[in-house]
Amino acid sequence: MPQHVVVVGAGVIGLSCALLLQEARYATTAGSRHPSLPPTSTAHRDHAHSLTTFAHMRRLHAAHPRTAGITFLKGIEYLERPGPEYLALSTPSPSGNPVARALPGFRLLDASEFPADGRVTWGCEYDTWCVNPMVYCAFLLRRFAHRGGRVVEREVRRPEEVFALGLGNGGKKNGPESSRGGEVVAVVNASGTGLVPDAEMTVTRGQTCLVAEECDATVTRQNADGSWTFCVPRGFEGGTVIGGTKELNNWDVEPSREVREELLRKFGETYPKILGEKGEMTVLRDIVGRRPTRNGGPRIEGEAVPGAGFVMHAYGLGGRGYELSWGVAEAVVEGVERHVKGGEAKL
Template identity: 25%
Template sequence: MGAGVIGLTTALVAARAGHKVTVVAANRPEETVSSVAAAIWAPYHAEPATWIGPWAATTFEVLAGLAATVPEAGVQMREGIVVHRAGTAPLRWAATVAGNRPARADEVPEGAAGGTVCTVPIATMSIYLPWLQQQCTSLGVKWAWRLVQSLAEAADQDAVVVLATGLQSHGLHSDDGLYPVRGQVARIGNASIEQWIIDDANPAGSTYVIPRANEIICGGTAEIGATSLLPDRETEHRIMDSAVRLFPGLAEGTFLGSRVGLRPGRHLIRLELRDEEERSVIHSYGHGGSGVTVSWGVAYATLDLIGKAASSSQQRTVTRPH
């Protein structure tokens, strides 16, 4: 259930393992929050760290492999800078990337305390999501584009149901721990920028600039509880002003518009196998702003749960923090 980056990646991994897979979703990939994502490998708004670390490492390895050998997947390895600001804790993940180094003074914005330079995968989602879908189709994955509001509608009792539904549960579960984290980004074309930058503690507001194959994504926001999908013009101006200060050349680019997505926030990611309504159900959501970053790790962990579900009809629950 669900055709965002978690759902598609899980479907692909399961199909590669020989399972018969049907993706059931009300929204096509280009209509999901995954299509709005900046899609840089960067753990963001997701816990617990004990799960995120291994899943992110697995995903890094897979995406780096795609960047090196499958250019049509739309993944590139790019060097960039994570900015450090005085009085705020630096983002820890940058120091875990192989080959990282301290940024030179001339590489960081004025007023910054320092930074970390590293090379990470970036996915152009308008290319990557269709590639995932095509890979699934080539392995026999079937597609059912419809709204499902009960487990009985979703699949037969002997099927394993994976709920990779993000915020869009439509009554399939009653997890009240989920909440929206609104993100707004601006899209710029016809501008040449090779490096990305993440300046999370920028005094003007969290700022990032992520170059992709066919556009540059500038952000951003993380508004907990906000639900509007309409771009806010004041936020748009703030994002662009901050981005242009970091990369003046953006002012010469073409503004392609703003997009908004609602990240599926949760105090902890939920990946759990349960027996519900006489069928095996795997809950897989709450990935926050880390969907792309953990996608392959989550998919392989889900594959393990599918195997457990197939081997037993008794109620099973993955031990997890609460």
């Protein structure tokens, strides 16, 4: 009888964890309050997770170029006031800068390639990827189900509640064990905002605007006043997300028309190529999302909950859930394995 792991949450983190747990030969159930699909578009530990994710995305894209929802393209960064970590990238050392070396296709931009307004003082480009979240998460979910994963639509109040639901026995607490079942050895808490009392959890509101134009690069500009101007092309006929605000502790779900106009104006000035012959972008809709932000960084650690069982937390990914997803999923499998084999699971 296989050991069973239940993943709470079917966003990008829950689905990535569920797939890697399946590969590690655990019978896996993904439970979610909603049928799935994500809410929005698209330190050292984080850096490692982003490199791991890059490698996974490259493999997935190579194997499923038309169906995974992943696009490889150039990433362009413009900074009005670069900090020392960026300036260090401009100083060639004999061995080369390790950060630049880790970024495939890295190239410093010449000042002649900066936006025409004259305020950008540093820029670079590198090879990167982006996803169409609807296509990508549907792809992950299909893959999980096709490999025998079970998906349950259910709201839980706490991750540890899952131990009492009998999901390892086909959903019946005292029922016969199904062929997919077995003892629930761990619950993965990939609920985005955590589902447990955590004083460090909050949200960062993000207002963006979806336009019909397809952009040929993902562009990010850090402005001197601390604001951001960026675009994330979705690919797969999904248009481009133009952003965006980052408002800590703001829970407002209503978009502002003035903010939309400002975002479009600033991005058009930064990357006029997107305007094409028409000279303007075609607005499809405003988007307001909440990044599940945790002061001090995401919580990725195991917890033995008295009277219940082992919970592996993987929440609070803020504005980087996609970027770090496969690195987080690998850490989660490692934590579950350590618990099952009798060790610690603090990563």
